[in-house]
Amino acid sequence: MTDLCKITLAKALEGLKAKEFSATELTKAHVSRMEDLSNLNAFITTTPELALQEAQKSDERIQKGEALPLDGIVIANKDLFCTQNVRTTAASKILENFIPPYESTVTQKLKDAGTISLGKLNLDEFAMGSSTLTSHFGSSVNPWRSKKFPDKKLFPGGSSGGSSAIVAAYGALGVTGTDTGGSIRQPASFCGIVGLKPTYGRCSRRGIVAFASSLDQAGPMARTVEDTAILLKVMAGFDPNDATSVNMPVPDYASVLKDGIKGKKIGIPKEYLVEGLDAEMDDFWKKGMKWLEENGAEIINISLPHTKYALPTYYILAPAEASSNLSRYDGVRYGSRVEGSSLDELYENSRSAGFGSEVKRRILIGTYVLSAGYYDAYYLKAQKLRSLISQDFTKAFEKVDMILTPTTPTAAFAIAIGEEPKDPVSMYLNDIFTVTTNLAGLPGISVPCGLSNDGLPLGLQLIGKPFGEEDLIRAGYVIEQAAGFTPLEFKEKY
């Protein structure tokens, strides 16, 4: 049975189509795998009965020759997507018992395509973090272990850390994630899988618990570039209920997989050679350039001069938007409530008991930078820097088609669970190579490129032009083939 968990999403589709196995068999294998993998703490809520019911419906459709595009494909969703009648927590105590009466557009599209969800995956509280450390339900665990300290549990990255851990450990064929500052690409890199953050507006944000609305974007995570492309096609598309979603046709992303990159120009930004960039990571970056060059691409040095201001800009804008978005949690309409003698006290009590300390810290920073007297110096200044950072990319894309960078500065999370730094800024530095694309609204993909000396996965990131996802899939596939990355060894448990 576990053999059905080892295959890729693309192979599973073929197998279902050829009736080599049924959707029920595929789902049963993953449900039993989910139990074996429980110590990864990847799920907040599991829905195995629902999954098996849906699998039966898939099988009926397949039997009748009425199969939907992804009928029977077993996935799971980050617990930031509202799912009708299935608890949605955003990994926060304040939403511990929240049952949405409606379904997010992206998860609805996945359902309409016939996918089967195993449940809701762990994340940092309200997606604020890079490790799952801030989840009210405890951290998830990376199925990879370092050679040097095999007994130490490592973070899977974040915020989509439950997503990356379960896919890497062969617990789902593919999953959804969301990315506000790197939350798809960084955990994908740390768990040795592929993660794609689409262009802002490519996927609907309706029904995704809002963190920073001008930066948030949903995207797929899977074990191969092809699987990611297959999922993206279903997730993407215009939604009249999200005015920031873009009304453009959705390409068949998987069909361009093997189109190659002959003649493509790849930019290498000198500003990404930062202090703190791991030597091993730097080596893989150079290898990445070589692989692309050997496949017919041209490597061009470029400059993104405002790169060093991207993190400070992000850590003003994202908390500012978050402080506004999270004002809806008032203990009145939904979410947990702690009584008070006045309405204000009710708000204060409910919010103080319901939010964790990182979320509170970001609300406080956001409130401060938006408050009278500080707005111009912080918020407005950050919005202007965002302009400059975005213009850097616009200029660069006059010369190149894509940009190649490392996904993260260090080999998979060098931090063991329980040994995390207490200073928030040092955790924020993890996002250094990923936040720029969110600020500029660009698509980015992280593809595993190899293992560190310590045996932990490393990822390379490709950044594309707006709506340049097809380019990323073509180049991502070239890197995937050239790297010959050895995925995680399949084990009963991790």
Next chain:
Amino acid sequence: MSEHELDIKKILWLSRLKATQQEQEAFTTSLHQILNWVSLMEEVDVSSVEPIAGLIQAMPRREDIVNDGNIAEKILQNAPDKAFGMFGVPKVVE
């Protein structure tokens, strides 16, 4: 802006959050760390730059038509306190 005046009590009030004395000190310390770090932004002259709030330049308008309704029960479904089809709150008039 190098000296960050930080009235933590006021920020907590604006955020509708409460904190013990010890928590207030911890928040003040970490907020100072963050503000010192972001002060790197000061070295860029942005006097001639237009700010942007997002990447979507022109959001499409849609017809102002009702597309749902009669879902009061669904809206109240997650309310911690409700009565007579309304949200319950503490007394707000004296």
